[in-house]
Structure formats: structure tokens, C-alpha cells
Amino acid sequence: MAIKQFKTESKRLLDLMANSIYTNTDIFLRELVSNASDALDKRYFLSLTDTGITADDLKIRVECDKKEKTITVTDNGIGMNREELESNLGTIARSGSFDFKEKLDEKEEIDIIGQFGVGFYSAFMVADRIEVLTRKVGEEKAYLWTGTMEGYEIKQAKKEDYGTVIILHIKNNTREKKYDQYLKTDNLQMLVKKYSDFIRYPIMMDLETYDENGNKEIKETTVNSMIPIWKKPKRELKEENYDEFYSLSYYDFEKPLKTIHYKVEGSTSYSALLYIPSVRPFNYFSNEYKLGLKLYSKGVFIKDEAKEIVSDYFRFIRGVVDSDDLSLNISREILQEDRQMAVMKKSIDKKIGTTLEKMLENERETYEKFFEQFGQQLKFGTYDNYGQHKNELIDLLIFKSSNEDRYVTLKEYVSRMKEGQKDIYYASGDSVETIKELPQLEKVLDKGYEVLYFTDSVDEFMANIINAYDGKPFKSLQKGDLDLDSEEEKEEIEKKSKDNEKLLQTIKDDLKDKVTDVRLSSRLKSSPVCLVSDDSLSFGMEKTLNAISQGSVKASRILEINPDHKLFKALAKASKNGEKISDYSTLLYEQALMIAGLPVDDPLEYTRLVSDLMLKAMK
Ligand code: ADP
Ligand code: MG
Numbered sequence: 001m002a003i004k005q006f007k008t009e010s011k012r013l014l015d016l017m018a019n020s021i022y023t024n025t026d027i028f029l030r031e032l033v034s035n036a037s038d039a040l041d042k043r044y045f046l047s048l049t050d051t052g053i054t055a056d057d058l059k060i061r062v063e064c065d066k067k068e069k070t071i072t073v074t075d076n077g078i079g080m081n082r083e084e085l086e087s088n089l090g091t092i093a094r095s096g097s098f099d100f101k102e103k104l105d106e107k108e109e110i111d112i113i114g115q116f117g118v119g120f121y122s123a124f125m126v127a128d129r130i131e132v133l134t135r136k137v138g139e140e141k142a143y144l145w146t147g148t149m150e151g152y153e154i155k156q157a158k159k160e161d162y163g164t165v166i167i168l169h170i171k172n173n174t175r176e177k178k179y180d181q182y183l184k185t186d187n188l189q190m191l192v193k194k195y196s197d198f199i200r201y202p203i204m205m206d207l208e209t210y211d212e213n214g215n216k217e218i219k220e221t222t223v224n225s226m227i228p229i230w231k232k233p234k235r236e237l238k239e240e241n242y243d244e245f246y247s248l249s250y251y252d253f254e255k256p257l258k259t260i261h262y263k264v265e266g267s268t269s270y271s272a273l274l275y276i277p278s279v280r281p282f283n284y285f286s287n288e289y290k291l292g293l294k295l296y297s298k299g300v301f302i303k304d305e306a307k308e309i310v311s312d313y314f315r316f317i318r319g320v321v322d323s324d325d326l327s328l329n330i331s332r333e334i335l336q337e338d339r340q341m342a343v344m345k346k347s348i349d350k351k352i353g354t355t356l357e358k359m360l361e362n363e364r365e366t367y368e369k370f371f372e373q374f375g376q377q378l379k380f381g382t383y384d385n386y387g388q389h390k391n392e393l394i395d396l397l398i399f400k401s402s403n404e405d406r407y408v409t410l411k412e413y414v415s416r417m418k419e420g421q422k423d424i425y426y427a428s429g430d431s432v433e434t435i436k437e438l439p440q441l442e443k444v445l446d447k448g449y450e451v452l453y454f455t456d457s458v459d460e461f462m463a464n465i466i467n468a469y470d471g472k473p474f475k476s477l478q479k480g481d482l483d484l485d486s487e488e489e490k491e492e493i494e495k496k497s498k499d500n501e502k503l504l505q506t507i508k509d510d511l512k513d514k515v516t517d518v519r520l521s522s523r524l525k526s527s528p529v530c531l532v533s534d535d536s537l538s539f540g541m542e543k544t545l546n547a548i549s550q551g552s553v554k555a556s557r558i559l560e561i562n563p564d565h566k567l568f569k570a571l572a573k574a575s576k577n578g579e580k581i582s583d584y585s586t587l588l589y590e591q592a593l594m595i596a597g598l599p600v601d602d603p604l605e606y607t608r609l610v611s612d613l614m615l616k617a618m619k
Contacts, residue, residue: 003151006090014124014149025125025177029062029188030195030248032073032123032166036060037199039077039164043137046078053137059202062192062223066183069170071127076163079136085145085154089120089132124149126179127168133157134164192223195248199224228296230273230320234261246275250292250318254278257370260319260355268343274319274352280373284316292318308338309345313381313393314352316374321348349392356396360409368407371398379458387465394466399459400432402441402451410469418448422483423475426463428454428540429597439527439595440477444484446525451477457544477523478596480535485522493522496563503575507559510585514557514601521560528567531592532558539596559592583609 006014040058047055061074080088123130128148135142142159145152159165171179181187185205192203202222211217229237229245242259246252256275263271274293283289295306310317325340360367371378375398382393398407413424425444429435435453444451454460463474475482485493497504497520508518516534524530533539533555542555561568567588575581590606593599600606 003153004090005151014121026191027195028122028126028168029071029073029182029191031119033060033062033192033196033199033203035120036073036075036077036164037196037201039075039079040201042078043076043162046137059204060199061204062188063206064183064185064188066180069180069183071168071170071182071188073166073168074163076161079139079162079164080132080134080143081136081139081141082143082154084136085132085134085143089145089147090152123166123168126170126182128171129169131167131169132164133159133167135159135162137162189223197224198226198228198245200226200228202226228320228322230261230271230322237261242273242275245273246318250275250277252277252279252281256318257366258355258359260351262351264347268323268325268340268347270321270323270325270344270347272319272321272348272351274317274321274348276355276370276374277316277318278369278373280316285376289315291315294320296320296322297324308341309348310352311345311349311381311389313377313384313389314349316377317352353392353396360396360398368398371407376456376458379456379462383458383462383465390466394469399426400453400455402445402453405432408450408452413450413452414470414472416450417472421449422472424452424469424472425449425475425477426452426454426459427477428460428538431455434597437595438477439525439530440523440532442525442527443523444477444482447484454540457540460538460541461544476538478540479533479538482523489522493520493563496520500563500572503572504561506575506581507561507585507588510582511559511589514589515559516556517558519558519560520563524560524562524565526565527595528562528565529588529592529595530560531589531596531598532560534558539598559589561588583612587613 005011037060040055040060043053044055044058047053058076062071063074064071130147132145132147133142134145142157144155144157146155147153170182173179185207189205189207192205196203203224204220205223206218207221207223208216209219209221229241239259242261243255246256246259255278257278258276260272260274260276263269281289291305291307291310293306293310294304295302295309306321307315309321321344323340323344356367356370359370378393378396382390382397395409395411398409399413400406401408401413410424417424427435427438427441429438432453432455435441435455441451454463460476463476467473500520504518504520508515511518521530531539533542537545537553537555539555542553545551545553571581571584574584586605587609590600590602593601
């Protein structure tokens with residue numbers, strides 16, 4: 001039979017892996033043992049529903065032969081048939097992470113390899129030839145897969161029992177790398193202990209011991225401790241144990257920001273080991289992100305990505321939940337509706353919520369770090385489903401504000417509102433810096449009011465849904481009527497508007513297709529104009545909605561003019577003298593657009609008008 005080539009992308013990854021001397025080659029054993037353990041899980045799972053399948057004495061064996069230069073990993077798990085061999089070992093499984101690597105430059109590429117589960121292929125880091133002898137549970141035929149860096153072939157073979165034997169033919173030493181280190185039992189034992197201690201099946205090795213008479217003997221021994229870390233008592237565990245389990249499970253070498261290990265006993269009993277990561281995974285907001293929460297029942301793996309047991313707004317949580325109450329021999333669909341699952345979800349959500357609350361209260365800096373990574377998720381959660389979960393989440397939100405640029409909670413904001421302040425003020429923009437430049441800000445700040453800076457596109461939508469906090473409504477500085485003024489001030493503006501009625505009408509006529517209204521402003525101090533929208537849609541929301549749906553929603557545009565500004569006074573004078581002011585109206589409007597962060601309507605006309613003015617000035 002001809003040797004088959006690996007698929008191109010698999011081959012490139014293979015080359016990358018085998019030739020990278022920076023990569024931690026030790027992990028090959030972890031990958032093979034994990035695969036063996038998965039295979040045992042699968043056999044066990046099948047045996048629960050299929051009476052014809054046994055699952056006794058499930059175990060993994062690791063051995064090495066110094067003379068033959070081989071390492072052998074054996075399991076009596078599910079095994080593979082020909083098709084499975086072909087599809088599982090002929091192509092690389094994780095093309096998603098491969099695509100990602102492809103985008104990085106070469107140096108980064110090399111360091112990043114170890115961060116992914118590189119799987120079966122990682123064995124090619126230490127072996128130049130690999131044999132896989134396997135027989136699938138319940139089937140008669142066995143197969144031998146033989147692969148090198150170039151390709152593989154599959155032949156029919158003989159095998160007595162079900163399961164898989166993987167034989168690695170270890171590479172010759174090179175100047176950089178002593179591959180024969182892996183041919184020492186002691187070293188292999190150490191690797192098993194380091195990487196695979198929590199594998200829940202015995203990993204057997206032939207180890208040297210002494211019998212009662214003090215004579216050396218070789219004895220098959222279980223090397224791993226098997227008790228999963230989450231089942232161990234807390235007092236036996238150190239921070240580094242938790243961190244190690246985390247980094248091995250998620251290939252994240254940043255320490256977790258927070259570890260939550262607890263046990264619940266009662267009508268629903270479970271133990272959980274949960275982690276809040278320090279850094280948001282690169283694909284967190286894409287469809288490729290997978291929830292890192294695993295569900296076990298009595299120590300047996302049930303499923304990855306256990307969405308059923310945590311709310312979507314906490315989907316950054318990673319870890320393990322092990323329940324004593326789930327019955328295993330039910331199908332996975334039924335599992336989803338299980339009442340126990342719902343109870344567990346509620347309890348897990350609650351635990352995460354209170355952990356975050358405490359963190360916010362007692363470890364503010366850590367919380368801010370957390371929020372910078374995952375705060376957007378909480379905001380989406382608050383907004384989602386018409387605010388169904390806003391009460392659970394609202395006190396976990398923090399915002400940058402005009403108060404020293406620090407993050408504040410809504411509770412803090414409200415507690416220090418000034419006397420007479422009715423609303424929670426916010427202003428939105430792409431960044432804190434652009435918001436600070438907004439002319440609308442000046443007067444509110446002068447009054448001593450604090451302003452929340454909304455920089456995430458979800459913020460305004462969320463504020464609309466929350467509507468009010470502690471009875472205090474949210475109010476945008478860029479929308480509607482601010483109602484900042486005292487009665488006297490209001491009267492004054494009204495009087496000025498009346499006095500300038502004709503002028504305002506002229507400007508309005510000049511801009512009739514562009515704005516819905518032109519009025520005198522009470523929110524401006526040093527800027528001549530600003531643009532605001534009415535109470536419904538803001539400019540930021542307009543931008544977001546159009547980006548999502550490629551539609552053309554448009555927030556209403558209201559031009560506000562500062563009556564105390566020199567420019568307005570000059571304009572009034574010019575108009576009174578019968579000068580035509582339509583060009584000035586346009587210029588004011590275009591300026592207001594720019595300040596609001598919106599594109600100028602007609603850049604050519606704008607430059608023409610400015611050029612004309614320059615010429616006039618230089619005359
Ligand atoms: P992953 O484990 O992430 O799926 P791997 O490259 O490690 O990726 O393995 C690819 C696939 O090969 C596995 O999903 C599994 O189906 C199969 N496989 C590997 N090792 C074994 C084994 N010892 N027994 C049965 N199937 C195996
Ligand atoms: Mg694997």
C-alpha cells in the first residue's frame with residue numbers, strides 16, 4: 001500500500017513542531033496519556049448504555065526500552081477502526097489554532113506552540129516513527145498505523161484485546177537535544193507525575209523497588225495519585241497546585257486571577273474548582289471561543305463546555321464542576337433539562353457573583369484588572385434579554401468617570417451626587433480622551449457634577465435598558481434637554497431665544513435638510529456650537545447599529561449654539577446688517593459635526609468655505 005501524505009496544513013504544523021528547539025518537548029507524554037484517558041472514558045461511557053460492552057480494569061501503561069529506543073503507551077480504551085484512524089490521525093484536529101498561528105510572525109509562532117493542546121502530533125517532537133496498533137471495542141479487526149514526518153500507512157493487523165498501543169521510535173541525539181533522556185524510566189515517571197497526576201485511571205509503570213529482604217525487584221506500580229484536585233481537601237492544596245492544574249488544563253501560562261474551590265452539600269451536592277482567568281482569551285468574543293467549564297459526575301468526565309451550569313454572562317469562568325447527583329446513564333439531551341442542573345447553575349452563578357462582589361469590595365485593583373478583561377461581558381449581560389439579569393449584575397459594573405479618571409460603581413456615583421443633582425450624567429465617545437474634549441462636558445463639570453465616561457459601544461444601550469439606578473435616571477450629555485439650569489437661567493435663555501428668533505429661523509432654513517432644530521444652548525461654555533440628538537437615539541448608537549446591520553438609521557441632529565459666545569454675537573450683528581449668513585451656518589454645522597466625532601457632510605464644500613474665509617481675512 002502506498003504511503004499517504006499528511007494534509008498540507010498538518011504537515012506544516014508537524015515541521016514547525018519538530019524543528020522548534022524552543023518548544024517544551026516534555027509534553028508529548030502528557031498528550032498521549034490524555035488521549036489514552038479519553039479513550040478509557042469513552043469505553044466506560046459506552047458500557048453504561050451498552051450491556052455488551054465491559055469496562056473493567058481500565059488502565060494505561062507506560063514503558064520504555066532503552067535498547068530498542070522505544071516508548072510504548074498502552075490503553076484498553078475504545079480503540080479505533082480504519083476510518084477513525086484515517087480521520088483522527090491523518091489530519092490535524094485543531095485547525096482553528098493553526099490559523100491563528102499562521103497570522104503571527106515567525107518568532108512569536110515558536111513560543112506559542114506550547115500553549116495549545118498539540119495532541120498526538122506532538123509525539124513527532126521526540127520520535128521519527130510512530131506505530132499505532134489498535135482494535136475498536138466490539139469489532140473483530142485490528143489495524144496498524146505507521147507514520148513518519150512524511151506520511152503514514154494503515155495495514156490490517158492482529159490484536160488480542162480491545163484498545164490501543166502506541167510505540168514511539170525515539171530520535172537519535174543531536175547536538176542541541178538529548179532525546180535519550182526519555183528512555184529512562186525515572187524521567188518518564190517524573191513526567192507522568194508532573195503532567196498526568198490527576199488522570200483518573202491508573203497509569204502503570206515497571207519500577208525498581210526493594211522486596212522485604214532488601215533485594216531489588218521490578219514491580220508494576222501505579223504512578224499517578226488519581227484523586228482529582230477538586231476532590232482533595234483545601235488544606236492539602238497550595239496556590240501552586242491550583243495554578244498548575246489551571247495552566248495544564250487550559251494551556252494558559254498566566255496565573256489565574258482568582259481561584260474558587262468549594263463544596264456544596266444538601267439537596268444538590270457538588271464540588272467545584274473555578275477559575276477567573278487573568279487575561280481574556282484571544283478569541284473570547286468570537287464564535288470560536290469555547291466555554292472552559294467541564295462537568296463531571298462522581299469523578300467521571302461527562303462533558304466539556306458545560307453551558308448548562310453557568311450563565312452566559314459568566315462565560316469567562318473556567319474549571320470543573322463535579323456533581324454527586326447526576327445519574328450517568330441518561331442521554332446528554334435529557335441531561336440538559338435536568339432539574340439538578342438548573343439548581344446547580346443557580347448556585348454556581350451565585351457563587352461567582354458573590355466572589356466578584358467581594359473582590360470589588362476588598363481587592364479593588366484586582367477587580368479593575370478583571371473588569372478590563374471581562375467587564376464588557378457583564379455589560380452585555382446586563383443589557384441582554386431586556387435587562388432580565390440587571391439586578392444580579394448592576395452592582396458589578398464600574399465606569400471611568402470625570403472624578404480623577406478612576407473607576408466608580410453606580411453606588412459610589414450616587415452616594416456622592418451633589419445636592420440638587422437629579423440625574424446620573426454620562427458622555428460617550430471612542431475613548432476617554434475624546435470624551436474629555438466634548439464641549440458639552442465643560443458646564444456640567446463646572447457645576448461640580450460627576451460624569452461617567454462611556455467608551456464601550458454597549459454602554460449606551462445598557463443605560464437605556466437599566467434606565468435608572470437607585471431611582472436616579474441616566475442622562476446623556478449629548479442628548480435631549482439636560483435641564484441643568486435654574487429657573488432664572490431658563491428664563492434668560494428663553495428671552496435670548498425670543499430676541500434672536502429671526503436669526504435662529506434663518507440658520508434653521510439654511511440647514512433645513514441637515515438638522516431637525518437649531519436652538520440656543522445652556523450646556524456650552526467656551527465652545528460656540530455643539531450637536532446633540534433627541535432623547536431616543538444617540539450618535540454613538542447610530543454608529544453601532546449601522547455597523548452591525550449595515551443599515552442607515554440616523555439619530556436626529558440638533559444644532560445648539562452658545563448665546564454667550566463671541567461668534568454668536570458677531571453673527572447676530574451681521575444678520576442685522578443684512579449680510580447673507582448661510583455660509584456661516586454651514587460652517588458652524590460642519591464644525592459641530594466634527595466635534596461630535598461624526599464625518600463632515602460635504603468635505604469639499606467645507607474646504608471651499610474655509611478657503612474663501614481665509615482669502616477674505618488676508619485681503
Ligand atoms: P485531541 O485529543 O485534541 O482530539 P489528538 O491529536 O490528541 O487530538 O488526537 C486525535 C484523535 O485521535 C482523538 O480525538 C481520538 O479520537 C484519536 N485518538 C488518539 N489517541 C487515541 C487512543 N489512544 N485511543 C483512541 N483514540 C485515540
Ligand atoms: Mg489529545
